[in-house]
Amino acid sequence: MDRALIKSIAEVTKREPNFWSQPLEYDRRGASHRLFQYPAMMLPVVQRKLIELIKTAAPATHSLLDPFMGSGTALVAGMLNGLDCYGQDINPLSILLAKVKVEALDHPAYKIAAAALQVRVKLDNCLTAAVEFPKLSKWFEPVVVQELSKLVRAIRQEDNQTTRRLFWVTLAETIRLTSNDRTSTFKLHARPLDEIATRETSPLTTFQQLLKQNIKDIALYATQLTEQGTLQQHTYSGKVCIRVVDSSLEIERPVAASATQPGFDLLVSSPPYGDNRTTVPYGQHAFLPLQWIDFDDIDPAVSRASLRTTHEIDNQSLGGKQSTVTTQDEIRFSTLSPTFKANLLALRQSKPLETKKVVGFVRDLNAVLERCAKALKTNGYMVWTIGNRKVGGVEVQNNLILQELLRHHQVILLQTIERSIKNKRMARRNKTSATMMKEEILIFRKH
Template sequence: MTFVAHRDANQQLIPTPQDVDAKLLKILDAKADDPDFWSSKDRDRTDSAHNIFQYPAMMVPLVQRRLLGAVLEARPEIKSVYDPFMGSGTSLVSGMHYGLNVYGNDINPLAVLISRVRTARSVEFTVGAIAEQVVSEAMADRRDTIETSMANREKWFQADVSLELSRLRRAIRKCNDLWVRRFLWVTLAETVRLTSNDRTSTYKLHARPASEIERRALSPIAVFRDLARENAASFWAFRRRLNEGKQLKSAEYIAQTDVRVGDTRNAKDYWGNVAPFDLLMTSPPYGDNLTTVTYGQHSYLPLQWIDFKDIDPAADVATLRTTQEIDRRSLGGAASENVWTEEKLLAASPRLKHFADGLPAKPADGRARLIRFYRDFGASLDSILNVITPNSYMIWTVGNRNIAGQQVPTDLVLGELVEGLKCKVVTTLTRRIHHKRMPDRNASSATMREEKILLVRKIGA
């Protein structure tokens, strides 16, 4: 079929979507000489306040900006970017460098808190000094009341650590400005991560040996003070860069930002007032969180010390019911009913069917977990496509996880699923992972050394 460009009212030639695809491919091909252009061998952890909390599987800000820049060169009329699995908000802050309206949601309340801090339109410039006052207040506090009711607290926190975290929490609550409190809560969250009895080498909760815990001498107040100074410095560097790029006016970000607690399977229900969005940029989970990246477990201890009312009215404290509750509520975390039956799913993706049928008998639930995740992912795709514009681009960064020592062809499965939903895979890029925090192997197999970046276009009239 031949597509012919047409002219607007001023007789200007309007390119077809296929013309734009070709232009985008040409832009991307120009980067092919540098094998690390999409991989960023050298990284700055302070870039765009990336380091204020060590969130799992964070995307690289520079790489996301480069991807955005390529798409915007081909489609300069784009005004908004949406991330339905936003995590710590890297896609959103990348969009802020280009003055875009940025929107995102996540099911994890801690992700929402971090993203709200990073994407705030206006901020308090004296937050560093306020943090010093909080430290002084906590040091002067002599109360011994513990400010958390979490179960089994003694397993995860030494007595002196709980005492100092409680004093910090009381001092933070006295701050009047909501954004300041959120900034301080994020700093406290990282303090909790570093001073709890949990290992920091993995994302799953796992207590250190008793002998190691006994040897640790920790002061959360001192850790908080150092982190607050680092966080304030990296945050102001981010705001200065936005200002230099003319993305601030009277110290306020020039476009809209909106971050929400929400399940992407229902995105069309709560984004109706601002959708549709011009561009999607995201990195979805690669499988159910309980057996891949345990975002919820990683967030469980920090969230015990944060006031949920400061995160979002929709933030549900029941997500702390167990260490696995957030992950259970995520894609594939529990059996659910939706239109993506197993039969429909495997018909939509022959590659997924081939992989599922070839799985060994052990682990016994391997196939069931795989199907459960992709049924939920299919429901998410339906919902996502309802909130983006026709012919909009989607940038998907995905990794191919392992089940029973076999690599799930996530990128190929995603390609088949979106093409079955009237989308086109324009191209696939490869990103090498140079800075990986996870070990080279997990309990069952080698872990990922590269990711695939799928550029997809929603076909529309």
């Protein structure tokens, strides 16, 4: 299996040397990847190809896990390969977006629902804001609040929850484009006042355009699933499970009656490998859209406590709980990973106050890796996309640290694919992004 997989990867690279960085045949319309501009998405066509190659080399591959699900890219790639797909994340917006991608496939019904929604919006003469939260007027102009409120009230009147979820995701992207937040960075940064004063934007028009585009994209995705024979009556024939959970605390293994052992056949994921508060702040990016979305339509397990501050979601992510880092954590992971030890020693000499964020990240990452390794079947494959980063002027070699940690869980590296990150959207003034223009795709197998 290993030889066949390595050979097939080499053949793809030979045919198209730049495939892993910028494939020639990449259409963002496929599999609904344009629904929302989610931070640091994995390249969908690359993940789909990798899963295809692994499934060919290991035909017994039937299930996939992504413990850092994000926008659901790996799940969709798994569905396009006919797999049962399981995803986890702590970000409520991630949960909503992924659910829409895997469930909202009845595109004929959405056209009818969209027309009905537009009628409700036109009949709404209410000028009251549909939501209230601190600094509402900072982030949204009065006319934008009025139009978004009309949309919120109209969405709430839709009877079908899956359709409402599609509308909420469309509203989330509308909010991203029409709020006073800058779209040039994932962090919450208000536009200059003079720019806000002269800016003309209409949430109603934007929403209508986006929804029309989204329904077309869903129709294309449904066609792709139909062609491979996995769409029946607008529903994916395989299993799909999406959970709101911290993967460092829990990963539930699937149990199939015909399986010789419980667990997943394949893991495909990318950990949030930067400090979320300064590099890729997933939580900040979700903060404004989530203020307008009914949490009851996301998942019973999500809580509005995640919006207590703009950093709340990011603080709950890998390395976010820096106050709980101990000296014992430093000692333990210095023993487990020589690379971590060397990076930490260099950081302690340059910026000692920054050590906790690195220790916290590695500690939390290892907790996830340990659970993932236990949840993976023997001879199951792992595909991790990860990049290195700079902290206090020191390059933290996440790629090597990941390999060293996984060895302790009997998971061995088979292949490394280097890729450049094309069109990465990061603030230029953010120095931590300097070493994040390249990633490695690391392929492992559990022994």
